[in-house]
Amino acid sequence: MPSKSFKDLKVSDLGEKRLIKRLLERSQKSQPTSLFLEKFLDENSVKSTKDDAALIDLGENYLVATSDLLMQSAHFPDEMTPFQMGKKVVTVNVSDIAAMGADTICIIVSMGLPKDMSLSNFDEMIEGILESCKQYDMVLIGGDTNESADLTLCGTCIGMVKKENVLMKGGARSSDVVAVTGKLGLAAAGFELLFCDESEESKLEGLDHGFMSLALEHALQPEARLKEGILLGKTGVVTSATDITDGLLSEIGEIIDASPENIGITFYEEQVPIPHEVHEIGNILGKNPLEMALTYGEDFELLLTVQKDKFDDLNHLKNVVDLHEIGFVDSSGIIKMIDKDGKTNVVTPKGYEHLK
Amino acid sequence: MPSKSFKDLKVSDLGEKRLIKRLLERSQKSQPTSLFLEKFLDENSVKSTKDDAALIDLGENYLVATSDLLMQSAHFPDEMTPFQMGKKVVTVNVSDIAAMGADTICIIVSMGLPKDMSLSNFDEMIEGILESCKQYDMVLIGGDTNESADLTLCGTCIGMVKKENVLMKGGARSSDVVAVTGKLGLAAAGFELLFCDESEESKLEGLDHGFMSLALEHALQPEARLKEGILLGKTGVVTSATDITDGLLSEIGEIIDASPENIGITFYEEQVPIPHEVHEIGNILGKNPLEMALTYGEDFELLLTVQKDKFDDLNHLKNVVDLHEIGFVDSSGIIKMIDKDGKTNVVTPKGYEHLK
Numbered sequence: 001m002p003s004k005s006f007k008d009l010k011v012s013d014l015g016e017k018r019l020i021k022r023l024l025e026r027s028q029k030s031q032p033t034s035l036f037l038e039k040f041l042d043e044n045s046v047k048s049t050k051d052d053a054a055l056i057d058l059g060e061n062y063l064v065a066t067s068d069l070l071m072q073s074a075h076f077p078d079e080m081t082p083f084q085m086g087k088k089v090v091t092v093n094v095s096d097i098a099a100m101g102a103d104t105i106c107i108i109v110s111m112g113l114p115k116d117m118s119l120s121n122f123d124e125m126i127e128g129i130l131e132s133c134k135q136y137d138m139v140l141i142g143g144d145t146n147e148s149a150d151l152t153l154c155g156t157c158i159g160m161v162k163k164e165n166v167l168m169k170g171g172a173r174s175s176d177v178v179a180v181t182g183k184l185g186l187a188a189a190g191f192e193l194l195f196c197d198e199s200e201e202s203k204l205e206g207l208d209h210g211f212m213s214l215a216l217e218h219a220l221q222p223e224a225r226l227k228e229g230i231l232l233g234k235t236g237v238v239t240s241a242t243d244i245t246d247g248l249l250s251e252i253g254e255i256i257d258a259s260p261e262n263i264g265i266t267f268y269e270e271q272v273p274i275p276h277e278v279h280e281i282g283n284i285l286g287k288n289p290l291e292m293a294l295t296y297g298e299d300f301e302l303l304l305t306v307q308k309d310k311f312d313d314l315n316h317l318k319n320v321v322d323l324h325e326i327g328f329v330d331s332s333g334i335i336k337m338i339d340k341d342g343k344t345n346v347v348t349p350k351g352y353e354h355l356k
Numbered sequence: 357m358p359s360k361s362f363k364d365l366k367v368s369d370l371g372e373k374r375l376i377k378r379l380l381e382r383s384q385k386s387q388p389t390s391l392f393l394e395k396f397l398d399e400n401s402v403k404s405t406k407d408d409a410a411l412i413d414l415g416e417n418y419l420v421a422t423s424d425l426l427m428q429s430a431h432f433p434d435e436m437t438p439f440q441m442g443k444k445v446v447t448v449n450v451s452d453i454a455a456m457g458a459d460t461i462c463i464i465v466s467m468g469l470p471k472d473m474s475l476s477n478f479d480e481m482i483e484g485i486l487e488s489c490k491q492y493d494m495v496l497i498g499g500d501t502n503e504s505a506d507l508t509l510c511g512t513c514i515g516m517v518k519k520e521n522v523l524m525k526g527g528a529r530s531s532d533v534v535a536v537t538g539k540l541g542l543a544a545a546g547f548e549l550l551f552c553d554e555s556e557e558s559k560l561e562g563l564d565h566g567f568m569s570l571a572l573e574h575a576l577q578p579e580a581r582l583k584e585g586i587l588l589g590k591t592g593v594v595t596s597a598t599d600i601t602d603g604l605l606s607e608i609g610e611i612i613d614a615s616p617e618n619i620g621i622t623f624y625e626e627q628v629p630i631p632h633e634v635h636e637i638g639n640i641l642g643k644n645p646l647e648m649a650l651t652y653g654e655d656f657e658l659l660l661t662v663q664k665d666k667f668d669d670l671n672h673l674k675n676v677v678d679l680h681e682i683g684f685v686d687s688s689g690i691i692k693m694i695d696k697d698g699k700t701n702v703v704t705p706k707g708y709e710h711l712k
Contacts, residue, residue: 009475012503019469019478019501026482027489027496054497056461056514063419067512068500069466075502105412110425110510113375119365122375126382133383140383141410144424145375146431147368154466154510156423158412 052096066096072151086128093157095224101233102161104138112148165233167241169258176305185278188296190219237310247297253349267327408452422452428507442484449513451580457589458517460494468504521589523597525614532661541634544652546575593666603653609705623683
């Protein structure tokens with residue numbers, strides 16, 4: 001923390017993750033979560049955790065609830081259509097539900113709309129929301145509209161999961177296998193294409209059109225790994241999980257922090273699944289493909305740890321889940337990357353963070 | 357609707373209520389809500405209604421979910437402290453839960469924070485959220501923080517209610533008594549005090565300080581009628597209910613629209629509970645006290661209709677619920693006010709509406 005007096009500290013001095021931590025610490029201090037649900041149920045808990053979503057104990061099941069706030073100025077590139085904005089607010093929320101191994105029930109979307117937004121753009125945005133609802137088998141159950149200079153979409157998604165299938169961040173143990181559900185870096189490559197300036201645009205002339213549209217699609221119209229999260233939760237061998245919205249390194253840090261044990265994670269540079277499209281775009285734009293895969297985020301894949309002796313049991317999912325083993329859990333307390341030359345590098349969980 | 361071509365229509369041409377209606381109509385067209393919850397339950401419905409909150413069928417109970425988005429530029433006067441902003445985002449959501457006769461479980465608050473917001477203001481806002489959570493017997497279970505030029509708070513509150521106790525907008529029947537749970541116009545008087553210009557400030561010198569602080573408290577730190585909503589739901593004689601956040605007339609219009617029958621509502625000017633503080637402040641500032649009570653909103657009282665022959669049964673609640681009979685349901689299809697001179701006036705449901 002910078003050496004400022006408390007009085008002078010701004011929220012930007014802490015950054016998003018530490019603000020949420022501060023919020024949860026304060027709420028845990030003031031709130032006795034035990035006994036809480038007595039007014040409805042014999043069981044007693046609402047879990048306010050470091051997880052992607054909160055859990056409400058319904059007996060046999062957990063109700064899972066999560067909320068994400070997106071603002072045009074911060075989250076929507078100029079090239080994103082209203083349809084894609086609508087899809088995105090659903091996707092980011094469903095991704096949190098997926099990371100808990102839960103299935104979706106419904107979503108509420110509250111909107112702050114610029115006064116001069118055209119009605120046809122509004123309709124298109126609603127179509128995006130509804131198409132994603134259909135895709136993830138849930139219903140839009142309401143919303144609230146307000147006026148806002150900056151287009152603002154706040155989604156709250158509710159899901160459910162049998163207690164024995166829930167996936168949480170805090171269960172990784174030494175020797176577990178570390179894996180991800182798909183290729184990394186495509187969204188980052190897409191954003192680099194979107195944000196490149198005129199001098200760079202000429203470099204793109206030779207770029208394969210298929211590569212370009214694949215990367216742009218990952219950046220502008222990402223999909224959540226809902227089906228995968230549900231299937232993985234049901235296997236009973238996944239010890240922890242989270243979604244990779246803030247970059248692989250950042251999420252590896254979260255898995256380490258959430259464990260009650262002193263664990264670390266070691267991964268192999270060569271096993272990080274970086275598709276050749278990311279290498280190609282990185283090379284053209286002078287960006288490091290590895291960095292795009294590790295720190296940019298927005299890939300919406302799941303990161304998980306699996307009992308070592310049960311990892312092969314997941315083979316039966318291989319037609320549905322594109323699982324890539326990238327490393328293992330150890331007791332080092334830190335993150336290490338073994339590079340192409342076999343050299344071990346200590347890395348920090350520096351991912352994409354808002355408010356920084 | 358103004359005579360513009362569709363292409364030229366802006367969201368501001370429709371206004372908040374018609375936008376939400378448009379959203380719900382589109383979602384009903386695209387979403388078969390029946391059979392939906394089969395993946396979790398034998399029962400089958402998520403009710404996406406015109407109500408203050410959505411209902412998810414959990415068998416014996418409904419889970420109740422609502423979301424409200426508040427933005428500093430539109431919702432928080434300069435005089436509102438961060439503590440009060442935190443309280444407000446909880447209160448507006450709890451008020452929707454209360455209007456369904458439900459009890460609270462938990463709330464999620466997503467925040468868009470200005471970069472230069474001080475950490476002490478952030479902490480104070482969290483304290484306001486947590487104090488309200490304690491007051492309404494629920495827990496804060498999470499949130500999301502982002503950077504936003506305009507301080508933005510999106511609350512999503514989850515509650516529960518036994519099916520037989522749920523209150524909805526759509527059940528009013530001819531001859532029902534129309535009532536409200538408290539005095540109206542104090543919040544409006546408070547906002548008039550906050551927004552009065554320098555030339556008017558001198559007029560306030562003679563105003564009783566108690567009056568002034570009462571009105572300001574209603575504007576800056578309103579409370580939700582949670583206890584009242586729960587008790588009224590349990591009586592089984594309330595046929596419809598909603599909260600009066602958008603003004604009495606607007607909400608009367610909602611009750612009329614939500615009924616499957618062709619109902620109207622007639623109320624008596626003299627029975628609208630306008631406290632003398634509102635008359636006093638209105639007189640000083642040259643504002644009509646009746647208009648403050650009928651159209652400004654932000655009072656967070658409940659409006660309800662009750663079976664006529666059972667209205668006296670509610671007497672046993674009179675130590676807890678400050679119930680005021682204001683009129684009756686008829687089959688006129690319109691809103692009528694019988695004024696002090698006994699004259700009947702047709703009125704329109706013109707309440708406070710954003711985006712207009």
